[in-house]
Amino acid sequence: MIEDTVIGSIEQQEYTINMGPQHPSTHGVLRLVVSLKGEIVTQVKPHLGYIHRGIEKMSESMTYPQIVHLTDRLDYLSAHINNHALCLAVENALQVEVPERVKYIRTIMDELNRIASHQLWWCSFGMDLGALTCFFYGLRDREYILDIFEESCGSRLLHSYYTPGGLMKDIHPGFQKRVKDFIKYFRKVLPEYDQLLTGNVIMQERTRGIGNITKEEAISYGFTGPSGRGSGFACDVRKHHPYALYDKVDFQEVLYHEGDSLARYQVRIGEMWESMKIIEQLIDNIPEGDYSAKMKAVIKLPEGEYYQRVEAARGEFGVYILSDGGKTPYRLKLRSPNFSNLSAIDLLARNFKIADLIAIGGSLDLVIPDIDR
Amino acid sequence: MNVIGYIKGIIKGIISLIKGMMVTGHYFVHPGKIVTQQYPENRKKLEMFTAFKGEVTMPHNEANEHKCTGCGICEMNCPNGSIEVITKTEVNEEGKKKRAIDKHIYHLDMCTFCELCIKTCPSNALAWGQEFEHAVFDRSKLTKVLNKPGSKLMKGVE
Amino acid sequence: MAFNIYDFTSFTEWIDQGLRSVMSPAWAVITELAIIGIVFLVFYALIGLILVYAERKICAFIQCRIGPNRVGPYGIFQTIADFIKLLMKELIHINKADKLLFNLAPFIVIIASFMALSAIPFAKGLHPVNLNIGIFFILAVSSMGVVGILLAGWSSNNKYSLIGAMRSGAQIVSYELSVGLSILTACVLIGSLQLSVIVESQADGWLIFKGHIPAVIAFVIYLIAATAETNRGPFDLAEAESELTAGFHTEYSGIKFAFFFLAEYMNMFLVAAIAATIFWGGWMPFHIGNWEGFNRVMDFIPPIIWFFGKTVVIILIMMWFKWTFPRLRIDQLLTLEWKYLLPINLINILLMALIVLLGWHF
Numbered sequence: 001m002i003e004d005t006v007i008g009s010i011e012q013q014e015y016t017i018n019m020g021p022q023h024p025s026t027h028g029v030l031r032l033v034v035s036l037k038g039e040i041v042t043q044v045k046p047h048l049g050y051i052h053r054g055i056e057k058m059s060e061s062m063t064y065p066q067i068v069h070l071t072d073r074l075d076y077l078s079a080h081i082n083n084h085a086l087c088l089a090v091e092n093a094l095q096v097e098v099p100e101r102v103k104y105i106r107t108i109m110d111e112l113n114r115i116a117s118h119q120l121w122w123c124s125f126g127m128d129l130g131a132l133t134c135f136f137y138g139l140r141d142r143e144y145i146l147d148i149f150e151e152s153c154g155s156r157l158l159h160s161y162y163t164p165g166g167l168m169k170d171i172h173p174g175f176q177k178r179v180k181d182f183i184k185y186f187r188k189v190l191p192e193y194d195q196l197l198t199g200n201v202i203m204q205e206r207t208r209g210i211g212n213i214t215k216e217e218a219i220s221y222g223f224t225g226p227s228g229r230g231s232g233f234a235c236d237v238r239k240h241h242p243y244a245l246y247d248k249v250d251f252q253e254v255l256y257h258e259g260d261s262l263a264r265y266q267v268r269i270g271e272m273w274e275s276m277k278i279i280e281q282l283i284d285n286i287p288e289g290d291y292s293a294k295m296k297a298v299i300k301l302p303e304g305e306y307y308q309r310v311e312a313a314r315g316e317f318g319v320y321i322l323s324d325g326g327k328t329p330y331r332l333k334l335r336s337p338n339f340s341n342l343s344a345i346d347l348l349a350r351n352f353k354i355a356d357l358i359a360i361g362g363s364l365d366l367v368i369p370d371i372d373r
Numbered sequence: 374m375n376v377i378g379y380i381k382g383i384i385k386g387i388i389s390l391i392k393g394m395m396v397t398g399h400y401f402v403h404p405g406k407i408v409t410q411q412y413p414e415n416r417k418k419l420e421m422f423t424a425f426k427g428e429v430t431m432p433h434n435e436a437n438e439h440k441c442t443g444c445g446i447c448e449m450n451c452p453n454g455s456i457e458v459i460t461k462t463e464v465n466e467e468g469k470k471k472r473a474i475d476k477h478i479y480h481l482d483m484c485t486f487c488e489l490c491i492k493t494c495p496s497n498a499l500a501w502g503q504e505f506e507h508a509v510f511d512r513s514k515l516t517k518v519l520n521k522p523g524s525k526l527m528k529g530v531e
Numbered sequence: 532m533a534f535n536i537y538d539f540t541s542f543t544e545w546i547d548q549g550l551r552s553v554m555s556p557a558w559a560v561i562t563e564l565a566i567i568g569i570v571f572l573v574f575y576a577l578i579g580l581i582l583v584y585a586e587r588k589i590c591a592f593i594q595c596r597i598g599p600n601r602v603g604p605y606g607i608f609q610t611i612a613d614f615i616k617l618l619m620k621e622l623i624h625i626n627k628a629d630k631l632l633f634n635l636a637p638f639i640v641i642i643a644s645f646m647a648l649s650a651i652p653f654a655k656g657l658h659p660v661n662l663n664i665g666i667f668f669i670l671a672v673s674s675m676g677v678v679g680i681l682l683a684g685w686s687s688n689n690k691y692s693l694i695g696a697m698r699s700g701a702q703i704v705s706y707e708l709s710v711g712l713s714i715l716t717a718c719v720l721i722g723s724l725q726l727s728v729i730v731e732s733q734a735d736g737w738l739i740f741k742g743h744i745p746a747v748i749a750f751v752i753y754l755i756a757a758t759a760e761t762n763r764g765p766f767d768l769a770e771a772e773s774e775l776t777a778g779f780h781t782e783y784s785g786i787k788f789a790f791f792f793l794a795e796y797m798n799m800f801l802v803a804a805i806a807a808t809i810f811w812g813g814w815m816p817f818h819i820g821n822w823e824g825f826n827r828v829m830d831f832i833p834p835i836i837w838f839f840g841k842t843v844v845i846i847l848i849m850m851w852f853k854w855t856f857p858r859l860r861i862d863q864l865l866t867l868e869w870k871y872l873l874p875i876n877l878i879n880i881l882l883m884a885l886i887v888l889l890g891w892h893f
Contacts, residue, residue, distance in 0.1 A: 017690045025773040039694065039861060066452035069487035128773045130765065130858025133397055136594035140408050154426035154501065160487045168488050172424060196396045196855070201386035202765060203857045297493075354694070355860045358774050383871065390856065397593045397855045409597045 014042055021050045025128050025358045028368030032345070032357075039353045044346045052372040059332040064090050064164050064299045067332065071319075072158040074336060075370035077117040078313040080109045083162040085319045088243055089308035090164035091293075093301045093321065101289040102166045107245040108179065108282050109149075109161065110310075111275040115186070116145040117313035118268045118275075121365045125265065126197055128362035129206055134197055141189055144182045151178065164299055166292025179283050183276050190272060198269060207261035211348040211360035214259055221347070222340030225315025226271060227364055230264035232257035237311040249281045261363035268365070300327050314338055314365055338370040421503040426486045429456075429479050430502035431519040438527040439520055440498035443474035447490035447499060455483040456490055474520055481507060482515040496530050539657040567659050571648060575797060580610040582796040586850055593854045617792075620785035625688060628782065632686035637783070637790035639679030644797040647673040651804050652726050654814045654834035665726035666714055666809070670707070673760075673801060676794065677703040680762075680769060683791070684779040695778025698861050699769035702759060705868040706766075709756035712876040716749040716883045717809045730813035737812035745883040750810045752872055752879070754848065757802035759864070761795060764853035768861055799846060807841035814838040 014035045021029040029050035035043040055074065059067045064086070071082040084106055091098060119142040126134025146156040152171045153159040161168050172178075197203050213223070218231040228235045236253040238246040254270035256263035301323035309318040315337025322331040341364045348364075349357040400406055412419075421427065433439050443460040457478040462470050491499045499519075509515060546566075550559040584599070584607065591598025599606030625633070650665045652658040662668050677699060684696020718724060720741065721732050739746050759766040770778035780791045807813060814834030818826045859867065 015690060024776060039698075062452055063450075065489060066450070066487070069452060069485055069489075126857065130767070130771070130773060131856060132590075133594050133854050136596065140595055143408070150425060151422045152424060154422070154424040154488070155486060158486070160485075163492070168492060169424065172422070192396050195392045197393070197857070199389045200393050200857060201389045202859055202863070204389075205863055206857060206860055353860055353862065355768075355771070355774050355858075393855045394851060397851065400595055401589070401593045401851075404592060406595055407592070407597060408595050411597070411600075 013037075019357075025361060026368070027124060027361070027366050030342075030366065030368045030371070032361075034354065034357065036354060039355075041349050041352055041354055041357050044349050044357065046342055046345060048372055050372065051369050053369075055373045056332050056334060059329060061328060063327050064301070064329070067329070068163060069158070069160040071334075072160050073369060074334060074373060075312055075314060075317070075338065075367045076157055077120055077367055078113050078317075079157065079159050080106075080113040080161060081310055081312045082317055083160060084110060084244070085308050085310040085312075085317050087162045087164050088310065089306050089319045089321055090299065090301065092308060093304070093306045093323070094164075094299070096165055096293050096295065098166055098293050099289045099291070100287050102291060102293070103245050104282055104286045105167060105171055105291070106162065107249070108279050108286075109153075110244070111278050112145050112148060112179070114313045115272050115275045116142050116149075118272050119145075121268060121313075121362075122193060122197075125362040125365075128358045129197075129203060131197060131200075131203070134193075137189075137192070137196070141186060144185065148175065148178050148182065151175065163292065163295075165295035166290070170291040171286075176283055176286065179279060183280060183283075186272075186276065190269075193269065198265070204262065206355075206359055207265060207363065208258075209260050209262075210352060210356045211261045211363060212259050213344060213348055215257075217344070217347065218259065221344040223315070223344065224337050224340065225312065226254075226267040227264050227315065227341050229254060229267045230256050230363075231259035235316065237309050237316050241309065243308075243310060245282065246278075249278050251275075251278050261359055264363040264365075298327050300325060301329070309335070312337055314367065314370070315341060334373060336370045336373060338364075338366050338368075342366055342371055421505065423503075425501065425503050425505070426488065427502045427504045428481055428507065428517075429484065429490060429499055429519070431477060431498055432500050433521055433524055434527065437521060437524045439524050440496045440527050440530045441474050441477055441520060442496055442498070442526060442530060443472050443477075444495065446493050446495060450489045450493045452487060452489065453483050453485060455480040455485075473526055477519040479517045479519050480515065481517060482512060498530075539654050543657070567649075571645065571659075575645065575648070575793070578800050579793040579796050580614065582800060582846070583613070583792075584610045585846075586796070589847070589850050590854045593851075614789065617789040618786055622787060623782070623784045625782055627688045629686035629688070632682045633782075634787070636679045636683035636686060637787045637794075639682065640676050640794040641679075641790050641797075643672055643674075643676035643679065644794050644801055646675075647801050648797070650726060651801075651808065652730055652813060653838055655727075657835075658727065661725065661727050663725045666718065666724045666729075666805075669801075669805060670711055670714070673798070674703060674707050676798065679794075680779050683783070684769075687779070687782040689782050691775045691777075692779050692781050695769045695771065695775045695781075698771075699762060699779060701861065702762070702766065702768060702864060705865055706756045706759040709752055709868060709872045709876055710760060712873070712880060713749040713753040713756065714805075714809060716745060716876070716880045719880065719883050720746070720887055726808060726813075729809060730815055733812035733815050734818075736818065737810065737815070739810045743886065745879050745886060746810065748875065748879045749883070750806070752876055753806055753810070754845070756868075756872060757806065758849050758852055759868075761798040761802055761849075763795065763799060764849060765856035765859055766864060767853075767858060768864060771858060773858075799849060800842065803842045803845035803849065804838075806845050807838065811841045811845075812837075813841075 014037050016033055016035050019032040019034055020026040021031045026032065031047040031050065033045040033047060034041055055070050059070060062070070068083050068086055071086050072079040074082055119138045123135040123138025126138070149159060150156050152175050153161040153168070213221070213231050215232045218228050218233045223231065223233060224235050232255055234240070234253060234255060239253045251274045254267045254274060256267055301321065303323055303325040306321045306323070307318060309316050316335065317337055318335030320333040320335070321329045324330040345360065345364070348360045352360070431439050431441060443458055445458045448456045448458045458474060459476040459478065460472050461475040463473045465471050491501065507515070547559070547563065550562055554562070587609070588598040599609035602608040602612045647669045649659045650662055650668050680699045681696045684692040684699070717738055720738060721729050723729060723732070733741070739750055758764045762769045770780070775781070780788055783791060814837050816829040816832060816834070816837055818829060
């Protein structure tokens with residue numbers, strides 16, 4: 001009798017482990033308090049704030065060109081795209097028409113940034129699953145894009161290349177050749193990714209049917225980007241609310257309806273192909289012209305509210321500016337895709353094993369500085 | 374469980390595993406595809422891109438002249454206060470009092486490389502340097518004075 | 532037979548006679564044990580260092596890197612430098628750990644691999660103990676290592692370690708079956724458990740060629756199960772770097788960690804050596820039917836080189852596994868064993884028995 005109750009209580013007993021802030025697979029300083037029953041996850045509580053820098057508040061004391069360099073530091077893997085959101089918001093508020101050349105370069109840079117981001121996601125996802133070689137292949141290919149960035153923008157990760165009204169400086173003369181070389185190279189290498197990881201039976205088993213989320217749940221949790229499109233939620237801002245040149249190029253919105261980790265994985269692999277398609281359409285016809293529109297020395301936004309959203313590598317990134325007519329915003333709110341993607345991690349990982357929690361976290365592709373801001 | 378499906382599953386699985394092993398095996402027997410660069414050894418050959426943001430510098434010509442008028446626009450535009458411009462008043466040949474820089478102080482440790490100072494400088498006095506080995510043992514060494522001692526304002530720059 | 536030129540039996544006997552002539556038999560045995568112990572200690576450290584270096588170089592080449600290349604030419608002294616660093620590192624004491632078990636665990640792991648080494652024939656007449664149940668002894672002793680891992684995980688007083696240790700327990704209990712059965716398949720064909728007999732019976736052809744398909748299947752299963760047994764490659768759930776930080780040895784530092792590390796590589800060497808001995812003919816040279824000239828040339832290659840060559844090839848395959856595949860989940864690991872390897876193994880052993888019964892092997 002006594003033994004029965006003891007065993008019963010042990011079987012029902014849950015224990016918690018602290019995953020992070022220092023943990024190899026939380027991709028930064030995310031802390032997950034995980035309740036476990038044996039190996040089965042019963043609850044995941046994300047604890048945030050370990051890399052909170054108060055960027056929104058800081059922005060209130062900065063002029064608009066100065067804020068651009070802060071948006072780099074949110075989702076550092078899609079720095080160009082974040083810059084784009086803020087610049088578009090300011091340009092739309094001032095009703096400035098940027099030169100055609102700027103639009104071309106911005107679109108190409110955004111797509112290169114998306115590929116680079118997805119490459120890094122691919123390596124870290126492989127790493128989460130334990131395929132360590134993926135990490136080096138992904139980083140090796142990402143290096144080509146970073147070189148392109150360095151040649152034109154001057155830095156590899158945090159570019160602050162866009163300014164309200166245009167670009168910091170013109171692209172390097174060798175930009176087009178380098179991009180074409182990269183596309184040629186990457187079209188050969190991307191199938192290797194599939195051979196090495198996508199097709200692998202272990203990887204398929206580890207991700208198929210793991211971390212399911214239905215379309216309705218995805219919408220209600222605010223899933224966007226590849227994570228949302230993995231559940232069949234057509235949420236590509238580029239397609240549905242086009243900005244820059246996305247209404248002129250031909251590309252497909254990659255959609256999968258399974259809603260599991262594998263679907264999210266395949267959306268990202270598909271997006272790399274689509275991004276290459278977009279770049280190929282644009283790279284040969286970059287028009288000559290100015291690299292920036294004429295802007296006043298001090299940018300003052302008219303009083304009012306402005307919102308601009310773009311499709312960052314991880315989902316919909318939004319910038320909301322409340323201006324009181326001054327040269328600094330009265331309030332700046334950033335809608336970061338990772339925050340809403342992370343919010344569903346309890347729903348996704350519950351009743352799966354602890355190894356699946358890692359795979360799910362990897363498939364959501366979290367970047368922690370974007371969550372904490 | 375049906376037997377054919379079971380065997381098919383095994384064969385499919387093995388084929389997928391072998392495919393993966395072919396990729397890694399290919400790289401193993403092709404040492405030419407190694408991408409590692411050996412850094413301190415290749416230092417001499419290493420050339421940064423011209424646009425590379427190493428540090429903010431103030432180019433001087435042979436006569437030890439720079440273009441900085443000390444207007445302080447870079448200081449105003451810097452988002453995190455990495456630039457301090459200390460000015461003095463000088464009397465030029467015509468006997469007029471004129472503003473000139475005493476020290477153009479640049480805090481490399483605070484700089485976020487946003488390029489706003491260089492972009493907004495009205496006289497193009499600042500430029501990016503290609504130096505990237507910034508590691509020092511003492512933090513105070515990261516505070517640099519950009520104008521060289523004894524330097525003067527270039528003629529024709531107002 | 533031609534390979535008698537490399538027979539070590541007379542050499543070992545000569546040492547034995549020499550020792551017995553100068554001291555009493557009891558002392559002679561003790562001296563012999565001491566010699567063997569020292570030789571193995573050196574051998575163990577050497578193999579460990581070489582394998583760690585090889586692993587790092589191989590994974591570097593697979594990943595388009597150069598690997599260690601700073602300490603010495605091609606970085607060959609890197610592992611020695613690492614070892615010195617580990618020796619000098621502080622041993623972290625954990626307040627709430629079970630002190631005795633915590634300190635004992637690395638030794639159990641290392642002793643298990645040490646003992647298993649003693650039964651392996653490196654060449655003709657060159658094995659410390661020639662047990663008539665050699666395979667049985669190796670299987671029994673090498674599976675003791677899991678006790679060390681379990682103790683390490685339990686005594687660390689760390690939940691990550693505990694999960695790792697429990698996974699390792701489940702893993703080894705199930706994969707021990709596959710290892711045993713696949714070796715048994717070979718033993719059915721040969722009809723002996725004595726390792727020296729197994730090797731000599733392969734003089735006219737390695738077992739993997741002799742036993743047709745069942746032998747090949749048994750070899751593949753052995754390779755998979757052995758990788759799992761050594762906690763390596765796609766089966767490194769006990770460590771599971773991305774999930775459990777470092778699994779069972781999270782709390783170990785310095786030389787105690789080095790023990791786990793060395794034991795892992797030693798176990799890899801061991802299972803590769805066993806595979807080479809049983810399936811690829813151990814130190815037996817490669818012969819093709821009636822090609823006298825070819826066979827004569829093969830005989831002149833010393834058996835030690837044959838043995839280590841085969842072992843290295845198998846180790847290479849295991850490293851190739853590790854650096855290609857993602858890690859399995861614990862339930863998939865058990866599924867693989869109980870739903871795939873075990874039934875196939877059982878059918879395979881029947882098939883082998885049939886072949887032996889009908890005399891289809893050569």
